[in-house]
Amino acid sequence: RDWLAAILGPSQNLFAEMLLKQIGRQVGGAGSWSAGLEVERRFLIDSVGIDSTQFSLRDGSGLSHINVASPLTFARLLLWMRKNPNFSVFEHALPVAGASGTMQRRMVGTAVEGRVKAKTGTILRVNALSGYVTMLNGKTRIFSIQSNNHAVGGAAMVARIDSLVVQIGR
Numbered sequence: 001r002d003w004l005a006a007i008l009g010p011s012q013n014l015f016a017e018m019l020l021k022q023i024g025r026q027v028g029g030a031g032s033w034s035a036g037l038e039v040e041r042r043f044l045i046d047s048v049g050i051d052s053t054q055f056s057l058r059d060g061s062g063l064s065h066i067n068v069a070s071p072l073t074f075a076r077l078l079l080w081m082r083k084n085p086n087f088s089v090f091e092h093a094l095p096v097a098g099a100s101g102t103m104q105r106r107m108v109g110t111a112v113e114g115r116v117k118a119k120t121g122t123i124l125r126v127n128a129l130s131g132y133v134t135m136l137n138g139k140t141r142i143f144s145i146q147s148n149n150h151a152v153g154g155a156a157m158v159a160r161i162d163s164l165v166v167q168i169g170r
Helices: 002-008 013-028 033-047 071-083 087-093 154-168
Strands: 116-123 126-134 140-148
Touching: 002 013, 002 087, 013 033, 033 071, 071 087, 071 126, 071 140, 116 154, 126 154, 140 154
Parallel strands: none
Antiparallel strands: 116 126, 126 140
């Protein structure tokens, strides 16, 4: 619970890397990146039901340019999480648009402020946002938007992604 809040809220990448090693140690028999990545891979394929051709992971934080995961991979994982009995722990750790974490300054003054809970992803020329938007009727939509190798600049791409999420939330 404490690690999730640090990983998802302010996006503490060191915590994500150490969590991967802990998972490797406790489930895979070795406190290493390779053991943790294998446990994560098997979980995504066997438990979540994600096609192995939809992702390839090299680290625990997502900072490697070698990482690849389709928007469908994120959407299916988010759906799986939503159905999990411990979803509330995950949901409460997610940043909220206009309120907390890496989403504190995003979508402020829009129709979805306070109704989007999502994880950001940012490295050079890559911006992503995946999460949930609660509709005015109380239903929830899952979304995953990624822009890879773009040349428009980070702030401009974030604005475009946020605009898409506002449209999804209407």
